[in-house]
Amino acid sequence: MRIGVVCPYSxxxxxGVQYHVRxxxxxxIARGHDVSVxxxxxxxxxxPPYVVxxxxxxxxxxxxxVARLNFGFLSAARVRRWIHDGDFDVLHxxxxxxxxxSLLACWSASGPVVATFHTSNPRSxxxxxxxxxxxxxxxxxxxxxxxxEYARRTLVEHLGGDAVVIPNxxxxxxxxxxxxxxxxxxxxxAPTLGFIGRIDEPRKGLPVLMAAxxxxxxxxxxxxxxxxxxxDAEEAAEDLPDxxxxxxxxxxxxxxxxKARLLRSVDVYVxxxxxxxxxxxxxxxxxxxxxxxxxxxxxxxxxxxxxxxxGELFDNEDADALADAAITLLRNxxxxxxLRDIGSRHVRRYDWETVGADILGVYETVTAxxxxxxxxxx
Amino acid sequence: xMTAVWIIIAVVAVGIYLSWTAGRLDxxxxxxxxxxxxxxxxxxxxxxxxxxxxxxxLLDPASSLVLAGAAHDARGAAEDDREIAESELTRALRIxxxxxxxxxxxxxxxxGDELVGELQTAxxxxxxxxxxxxxxxxxxxxxxxxxxVRYLRLAGHAPYPVTFEMDDEEPPTLLPGGTATG
Numbered sequence: 433m434r435i436g437v438v439c440p441y442s443x444x445x446x447x448g449v450q451y452h453v454r455x456x457x458x459x460x461i462a463r464g465h466d467v468s469v470x471x472x473x474x475x476x477x478x479x480p481p482y483v484v485x486x487x488x489x490x491x492x493x494x495x496x497x498v499a500r501l502n503f504g505f506l507s508a509a510r511v512r513r514w515i516h517d518g519d520f521d522v523l524h525x526x527x528x529x530x531x532x533x534s535l536l537a538c539w540s541a542s543g544p545v546v547a548t549f550h551t552s553n554p555r556s557x558x559x560x561x562x563x564x565x566x567x568x569x570x571x572x573x574x575x576x577x578x579x580x581e582y583a584r585r586t587l588v589e590h591l592g593g594d595a596v597v598i599p600n601x602x603x604x605x606x607x608x609x610x611x612x613x614x615x616x617x618x619x620x621x622a623p624t625l626g627f628i629g630r631i632d633e634p635r636k637g638l639p640v641l642m643a644a645x646x647x648x649x650x651x652x653x654x655x656x657x658x659x660x661x662x663x664d665a666e667e668a669a670e671d672l673p674d675x676x677x678x679x680x681x682x683x684x685x686x687x688x689x690x691k692a693r694l695l696r697s698v699d700v701y702v703x704x705x706x707x708x709x710x711x712x713x714x715x716x717x718x719x720x721x722x723x724x725x726x727x728x729x730x731x732x733x734x735x736x737x738x739x740x741x742x743g744e745l746f747d748n749e750d751a752d753a754l755a756d757a758a759i760t761l762l763r764n765x766x767x768x769x770x771l772r773d774i775g776s777r778h779v780r781r782y783d784w785e786t787v788g789a790d791i792l793g794v795y796e797t798v799t800a801x802x803x804x805x806x807x808x809x810x
Numbered sequence: 811x812m813t814a815v816w817i818i819i820a821v822v823a824v825g826i827y828l829s830w831t832a833g834r835l836d837x838x839x840x841x842x843x844x845x846x847x848x849x850x851x852x853x854x855x856x857x858x859x860x861x862x863x864x865x866x867x868l869l870d871p872a873s874s875l876v877l878a879g880a881a882h883d884a885r886g887a888a889e890d891d892r893e894i895a896e897s898e899l900t901r902a903l904r905i906x907x908x909x910x911x912x913x914x915x916x917x918x919x920x921x922g923d924e925l926v927g928e929l930q931t932a933x934x935x936x937x938x939x940x941x942x943x944x945x946x947x948x949x950x951x952x953x954x955x956x957x958x959v960r961y962l963r964l965a966g967h968a969p970y971p972v973t974f975e976m977d978d979e980e981p982p983t984l985l986p987g988g989t990a991t992g
Contacts, residue, residue: 544844567952568834571834571837571838571841571949571953572837572841574841574844574845574942574946575938575942576941576942576945592948592952593945593948593949594941594944594945594948595941595945596937596938596941596942780986781985781986783986786986789931790934790938793931793934793935793938794938796935797848797852797935797938797939797942798844798848798942800847800848800851801844801845801846801847801848801849801851801939801942802844
């Protein structure tokens, strides 16, 4: 099948949508499909052979945050040429409602179009104002995919209609087969907790975990906290009592392989995020690596953890509740083993093997419908 | 003189708008038709694989009979009874494959793994195709509700699009990762 994929965000900036597009393209190519990805990129960025650069993206303030986007006459012409030259059986557009390559591709598309909606935002004034402009372009989409039930709800509220939910994919085996690092492994009396995420981004919730840490340390004096992620470690540890500083290790930015080993090693992975998550891929990665997960009860997390069946939940932004839940979990090895078991089964639905097949299923459904119209009859 | 120019401009503008809307509507009707064709294909595929499993002799006779009956009815249903018949097949599949052990057992038999795989694919794609179809119907209806479209009959003779309503919840035991639950 010839598949054209449009990614609205710069290929040179790491991000969830970019990773998803990259993994999807690799998965499809490995199965013999012909894939071309159109994405914004600086002209001198080295790109994988399947990516076509669409020029430099311009930082613009849109919908409350600064996004790097492509628009204008030149970009539109490039998109049109790419679609024309590609002669795709199906066009897969990510985030079609962003004023970037995706929306331009929607405008120019003539064949079957599949779109994936990644974000979940509360209904905004800007979106309501933009609705009449977006509607004719979005009407061309034959199949809509939302990455979570939460994202689907946003989509239904903003644009009406419906979508199928296909989650983001994770390379489960990569995490499941990683070798644990003895330095990061805990013991019954001195367990280890893990946290991965931007240190200086309050929404990732490190301050909540830091506030809970003294109480956890009171119950488990030997407990260690391993923090991986970009940001100022000094600042993050500021409010921590001096006696406990030695028990918190800041690892800085770590590679994917190190991330997998860290998740394989820790006794509990803590996700104290306070908001702004539409999916929570890190929880799936932690479960893939067999780490018991303790997460704040955000809608998105609740869904990924199957309502608390595949991981423990605590009241969002409540450091006390986090500490209590962590202590209970650390005192109960049987429950942790059970969570590892449930988790490793639960993640199968997020494995690229399943997710890729579902997305391919959508392509086939859409192209089958389009072909049937060209056949005899109508 | 100026008024005449303005009138001509206005008429041309309205004409362009109307022709653009008609094109838009035409595209939407094509989408309704193609998503409906895709849904039909998926429903037929599901009924066929269900019938194949029922007649394979790999299931116990009681389950086989329940499944064969529902699959047969779904495949032969008249247009008006289709939604009910397909829902019945969904329920039959849920009942027959309620126990994870049933799925494991079928998988373990010769050729069973392949049949379960195909059924898994089929029961996943029906809800997909149905959502895409109903989504297309909703879009087409939204445009057809416009006053201008109604008064000028821009929709022509195209039938008013209808959604396809059925129970399409797949058996939980057939979800990826669902079969191993004890």
